[in-house]
Amino acid sequence: MMNRYIGHDSQLFGVEEHRLIGGKGDGMRLYEINNGKGLELTVSPDRNGDIGSAVFR
16 A cells, blocks of 8 residues: 555565675575664575674664
């Protein structure tokens, strides 16, 4: 459902999936997560859920 003050929910929170290309990590998945409360993290499910970075701003 669209909010009349924002264009889409992904402007506030969401998950983006990325895949690495080349090198030792070729094909490895990364998820960039933003919880909408200021926490942003990068998680690698192919490395047992390793947290690559975490920022609370």
